[in-house]
Amino acid sequence: MTGVDPELVAFLMFGAAIVGILLGYPLVFILGGIAMFVGLVTLGPGVFTMFRLRIWGMMTNYTFLAVPLFVFMGLMVEKSGAAERLYGGLHLAFGGFRGGLAISTVLMGTILAACVGVIAASVIMIGLIAVPSMLQRGYSKELTCGSVCAGGTLGILIPPSLMLVIYGPMANLSVGKLFMGAFGPGLLLSALYMTYIAIRAWLKPHQAPPISVEERAVPRLKKLRLLLTGTIPPLFLMLSVLGAIFFGIAAPTEAAAIGALAATLLALAYRQFNWETLSYATLQTVRITSMALFIGWGAQMFVGVFLRLGGGDAITSLMLAAPFGSWGAFALIMLIIFILGMLIDWIGIVFIMVPLVAPLAPALGFDELWFGMMIVVNLQMSFMTPPMAYAIFYLKGIAKPEWQITTGHIIRGVIPFVVLIMVGLGLCIAFPQIILWLPHQMIKF
Amino acid sequence: MRVLKKICDGIGKVSEWSGWIAKFLVIVLIVSIAYDVGARYLFNAPTIWSYTFSYMLGTAIIAIGLPYVYYHNANVRVDVIYSKLRPRGRLILDVVLTALLFFPMVFLLVKVFGEDLWQAYLCGEVATDSIWYPILWPFKLVITLGLVFLFLQGIVTFIADLQRLFKGGNEP
Numbered sequence: 001m002t003g004v005d006p007e008l009v010a011f012l013m014f015g016a017a018i019v020g021i022l023l024g025y026p027l028v029f030i031l032g033g034i035a036m037f038v039g040l041v042t043l044g045p046g047v048f049t050m051f052r053l054r055i056w057g058m059m060t061n062y063t064f065l066a067v068p069l070f071v072f073m074g075l076m077v078e079k080s081g082a083a084e085r086l087y088g089g090l091h092l093a094f095g096g097f098r099g100g101l102a103i104s105t106v107l108m109g110t111i112l113a114a115c116v117g118v119i120a121a122s123v124i125m126i127g128l129i130a131v132p133s134m135l136q137r138g139y140s141k142e143l144t145c146g147s148v149c150a151g152g153t154l155g156i157l158i159p160p161s162l163m164l165v166i167y168g169p170m171a172n173l174s175v176g177k178l179f180m181g182a183f184g185p186g187l188l189l190s191a192l193y194m195t196y197i198a199i200r201a202w203l204k205p206h207q208a209p210p211i212s213v214e215e216r217a218v219p220r221l222k223k224l225r226l227l228l229t230g231t232i233p234p235l236f237l238m239l240s241v242l243g244a245i246f247f248g249i250a251a252p253t254e255a256a257a258i259g260a261l262a263a264t265l266l267a268l269a270y271r272q273f274n275w276e277t278l279s280y281a282t283l284q285t286v287r288i289t290s291m292a293l294f295i296g297w298g299a300q301m302f303v304g305v306f307l308r309l310g311g312g313d314a315i316t317s318l319m320l321a322a323p324f325g326s327w328g329a330f331a332l333i334m335l336i337i338f339i340l341g342m343l344i345d346w347i348g349i350v351f352i353m354v355p356l357v358a359p360l361a362p363a364l365g366f367d368e369l370w371f372g373m374m375i376v377v378n379l380q381m382s383f384m385t386p387p388m389a390y391a392i393f394y395l396k397g398i399a400k401p402e403w404q405i406t407t408g409h410i411i412r413g414v415i416p417f418v419v420l421i422m423v424g425l426g427l428c429i430a431f432p433q434i435i436l437w438l439p440h441q442m443i444k445f
Numbered sequence: 446m447r448v449l450k451k452i453c454d455g456i457g458k459v460s461e462w463s464g465w466i467a468k469f470l471v472i473v474l475i476v477s478i479a480y481d482v483g484a485r486y487l488f489n490a491p492t493i494w495s496y497t498f499s500y501m502l503g504t505a506i507i508a509i510g511l512p513y514v515y516y517h518n519a520n521v522r523v524d525v526i527y528s529k530l531r532p533r534g535r536l537i538l539d540v541v542l543t544a545l546l547f548f549p550m551v552f553l554l555v556k557v558f559g560e561d562l563w564q565a566y567l568c569g570e571v572a573t574d575s576i577w578y579p580i581l582w583p584f585k586l587v588i589t590l591g592l593v594f595l596f597l598q599g600i601v602t603f604i605a606d607l608q609r610l611f612k613g614g615n616e617p
Contacts, residue, residue: 024527024535025542026520033546036553048557059504059588060574062496068471068506069478250482253499257478282468287519289503290467290510295521298550345521387525 006042010311013038017302018343027348031298039305047305054300058293062253063175066165068289069256073160073241074116075281076263080270082234083112083125089230091133092223095211099201101139102147102208103194105130109151110190111231113158114238115263118288119383123152123394131395131403140207141405143200146413149391150193150420153383156346158186160241160256163376166296166350168252171358171372175252176245177439181373184434185424189380192420200416233269237262246442292347299351312356319360326364330371333357334378334425341382342389349379373435374428381421384414453601457516460598463591464513467506474502494577501584508591512598536610543603551599555592562589 013034020030039047058064077083086108094100094107105126112122127148134144156163159179168175201208241259244250250258267273306312322329340349354375361371383391392410399405428434481495514520527535562585564570571578 020542020546021523022526023538023542024522024524024530025538025546026522028520029542029547029550032550032554033542036550048553051554052557052561059507060500062500065474065478065499065503068503069475072471072475249486254478254482257475258482260475261479278472279468282471283464285471286464286467286506286510287514287517290507290514291519291521293507294511294514343525344523347521388523 006309007311007314009038009042010306010309010314013302013306013309014311021344021348027345028295028298031295031302031348031352035298035301035305038309039301043305043308047308050304050308051301054304055297058296058300061169062251063165063169064293064296066160066175066253066256067162067293068285069253069260070116070160070162070165071118071288072281072285073256073259073263074118074121074155075284076260076267076277077112077115077234077237078121078125079277079281080263080267080272082115082230082266082270083108083129085226085230085270086111086234087129087133087230089223089227091211092216092218093227096216097198097201098205098210099143099197099208100210101130101134101137102143102197102201105134105147106151106154106190106193106197109148109154110158110187111234111238113154113156113186114160114242115234116155116160118162119153119155119390120394122155123149123391124398126152127395127398131399131405135403137211138206138209141403141409142413143197143207144413145395145405145410146415146417147193147197149384149395149410149414150189150417152394153380153391154186154190156383157182157189157376157380159183160252160259161376162292163346163350163379165252166292166347167354167372167376170350170354171368173358173368173372177369177442178372178376179242179245179252180439180442181369181435182376183438185373185377185428188427188434189377189421189424192424193417196416196420233266237266248442295347296351299348303352303355306356312359315356316360316363320363326366329360329364330366330374333360334374337375337378338381338385341379342385342387344388346379346382346390349382367432367436369439370428370432370435374425377421377425377428381418384418386411389414449604453604456594456597456601459594460512460516463509463511463594464517467509467513470502470506470509474499474506477502493575494579497572497575497577497579505584505587505591508588511591512594515595515598515602533610536606540603540606540610543599543606547599548596551592551596555589555596558585558589558592562586 017030017034020034021027087104090104090107091101094104108130109122109126112125116122130148131144135141159182161182164178164182165175168178237259240262241255244255244258245252264273267277319329319332322332337349337353340353358368358372361368383389386392392407392414395410396407477495478499481492485491530538562582565585566582570581572581
């Protein structure tokens with residue numbers, strides 16, 4: 001290949017991948033197939049050795065083992081019935097206030113987020129329980145859908161989170177530190193959501209009425225008992241996993257194995273553990289792990305060829321030339337990720353974009369941990385921005401006909417929450433300590 | 446044709462079983478890592494095999510899961526446009542892109558990892574990232590087999606798609 005600018009080839013390959021992905025063919029074969037062709041034509045058969053070494057690097061990476069373990073833990077929590085108990089306790093405690101059920105929904109999302117790392121599990125769990133409960137009591141459909149999608153999506157931000165487990169190795173950052181860094185923004189978003197719901201319910205009471213007095217007529221002691229039995233087991237699970245990482249007792253992978261065992265014990269304690277549950281959880285784990293990490297193999301091939309052709313340097317010089325200095329480059333990266341988030345699955349974005357943009361952080365003068373967390377918080381929106389929006393898909397997928405929920409209701413419902421995520425991003429820019437405080441308190445060893 | 450159908454059904458069965466095998470490896474993975482943590486903290490006796498054994502298990506789960514995921518059509522697609530196509534349009538798109546992208550990619554992966562397996566077998570390569578030093582070819586055999594069965598399942602699905610396309614069947 002003489003006479004053709006290799007950087008141009010690199011960008012053409014990127015464009016071809018986007019077109020292929022939008023056509024709807026499986027992501028991994030688009031990435032791998034294009035990499036094979038472009039690599040073979042431009043770099044020759046030597047490219048095979050590069051592919052093998054890059055994929056081998058992923059295969060022997062200990063951190064990625066946390067993926068199957070956290071997936072299993074989330075599925076076990078889903079099957080344990082912890083979500084029903086949690087909502088049972090929360091809705092009695094908060095239902096008496098205007099908007100209380102929607103606030104309980106976000107709170108449930110926040111607590112469950114600390115037990116599961118995937119949003120499929122949390123949106124489905126929360127949706128099945130909270131939607132009928134809110135609709136029965138006359139909550140507006142928009143607020144109901146919005147709070148379920150926003151609350152459920154917290155699952156991939158608040159640790160343990162699969163997105164962070166994959167982000168860490170791709171950007172050479174410690175997953176443990178990323179976990180601790182995600183707490184601040186996660187709780188911030190949760191607080192923003194609840195505040196918004198409270199204000200909206202106060203301004204428009206008919207959209208979020210309190211539950212009836214008869215329903216609330218439960219002895220205070222019983223209320224307290226339900227609240228405690230609902231919240232303590234998941235919180236205990238969370239502490240066992242995150243505490244082990246925070247105090248340096250275990251690496252994230254090891255903590256994930258402990259969490260997987262603890263979730264199994266939780267299911268046992270709730271008498272939900274049987275052969276069927278175990279079979280479901282393990283088979284789904286195989287499915288999700290194999291699917292997600294195989295995309296990583298394809299992305300390794302793709303990124304390898306892209307970088308070898310000089311695409312990485314081209315991106316760096318392009319970004320450094322952005323107007324308004326490093327903040328202009330930062331805004332541009334955020335915009336690109338936001339747009340990709342509308343179109344493409346997050347797994348693809350993290351595997352492809354992170355190796356390309358994460359090295360820019362030091363060059364632009366940003367803290368790598370902060371920069372990574374901004375990308376992850378940004379990707380929170382990708383679950384709620386159509387056309388490719390998992391939270392909306394999952395909620396639509398479980399919606400029963402009698403709920404009379406249309407995609408329009410869901411989309412109108414999530415818009416305010418997407419705006420709140422942008423507010424959250426702005427706050428993290430103004431106060432980087434929201435992200436950086438906790439990781440700096442971590443016990444180093 | 447009948448022989449062909451039998452072979453196709455056989456490969457489909459293998460893909461289904463592969464999910465079952467990988468399932469048990471998930472349990473082994475959880476127990477082995479938890480055992481290592483326990484051995485280190487409770488008995489102060491860390492294992493020498495845990496690190497290498499764990500990533501081998503993890504990769505085996507992915508590799509063995511490949512034909513299963515493909516068989517169940519569970520690979521991530523961005524189906525915004527795809528879901529709006531008519532069944533015939535979807536079939537055409539799948540057939541064309543499978544021929545253009547899937548076959549070259551998976552075939553070359555089989556070749557690359559197959560040659561690596563052969564090398565590892567010939568010179569008795571061992572893993573050097575822990576003091577356990579296990580031989581590597583059985584691990585590389587599992588990777589290659591996973592890719593081979595992914596390729597075979599790809600052919601079977603491809604043939605089924607072609608049949609539907611030419612018979613003009615309208616099921617998805």
